[in-house]
Amino acid sequence: AGIAPLVEVYRCHRPRIGPCRGVRDFLTALRRRHKRLGVISDGYLPAQRLKLQALRLEGLFDAVIFTEEIGREAWKPSAVGFERMRRRLGVPSRRCAYVADNPAKDFVAPNRLGWLTVQWRRSGQIHADNPPPSGGAPQRIVRTGPQLLALLTNP
Numbered sequence: 001a002g003i004a005p006l007v008e009v010y011r012c013h014r015p016r017i018g019p020c021r022g023v024r025d026f027l028t029a030l031r032r033r034h035k036r037l038g039v040i041s042d043g044y045l046p047a048q049r050l051k052l053q054a055l056r057l058e059g060l061f062d063a064v065i066f067t068e069e070i071g072r073e074a075w076k077p078s079a080v081g082f083e084r085m086r087r088r089l090g091v092p093s094r095r096c097a098y099v100a101d102n103p104a105k106d107f108v109a110p111n112r113l114g115w116l117t118v119q120w121r122r123s124g125q126i127h128a129d130n131p132p133p134s135g136g137a138p139q140r141i142v143r144t145g146p147q148l149l150a151l152l153t154n155p
Contacts, residue, residue, distance in 0.1 A: 011047040015054045020122065026145045027060040033153050036089045038063040040082065040098075042075040063088040077108035077136065082115070097152055100138075102127035108136040116140070120148055 030037060039061050041048045045068040052058060065088070067074040067081045074080035086096055097116040100106035104127065107117040112135065119138035121128050132138075142148045 011044045012050070014050055017051065017054050019055050019057060022145045024057065024060070026149060027057065029149055030152065031060060035152065036062045036091060038065065038085045038089055040065045040067065040076075040085055042067050042081075044068060076105045077133070079109035079113060082109045082113055086113070099148065099152075101125050102130055103132035103136060103138060104130035105136070107138045108133060111135055111137075111139070118142060118148065118151060 027037060037060060039052065041052070041064070043066075045066055048066050048068065052064065058064065063085060065081050065085050067076070067078070070080055070084070082096075082098070086093060089096075093114040096110070096113070097118060098107070098110040099118045099120050101120060101122075103119060107119070110117050117138045118140045119128070119142075121141055121143050140151060142151060
């Protein structure tokens with residue numbers, strides 16, 4: 001049988017996960033301030049969709065882009081998903097911010113596109129200390145939701 005059936009089970013199972021404490025309130029606070037919100041997610045499509053459904057946060061986002069729907073060549077660090085998100089939200093690049101956790105791949109494209117890039121470092125993250133490639137360091141690093149909210153809502 002091999003490992004392939006096990007990988008398929010992993011990718012297609014319904015995860016029992018929830019958002020980190022405070023994330024729903026944080027997103028709601030941004031919505032109250034009329035911020036347009038989106039998700040750009042890499043990974044195998046069934047697994048990514050099931051994760052987003054399990055988190056029960058879809059209603060807080062104006063747009064969701066699963067790069068797998070476009071093709072693997074659109075996975076980060078490609079700019080394809082970011083450009084598509086910017087167009088869907090109808091926001092100029094200078095008004096876009098991207099918040100993520102993995103410096104090895106997350107910030108290259110949005111840096112190149114002129115977005116604000118922010119690494120949200122939280123305890124227990126597995127990618128936080130990955131070294132960034134050239135041009136891939138986040139412009140800012142925050143450690144708490146209030147820090148991030150202040151950064152994204154103050155002109």
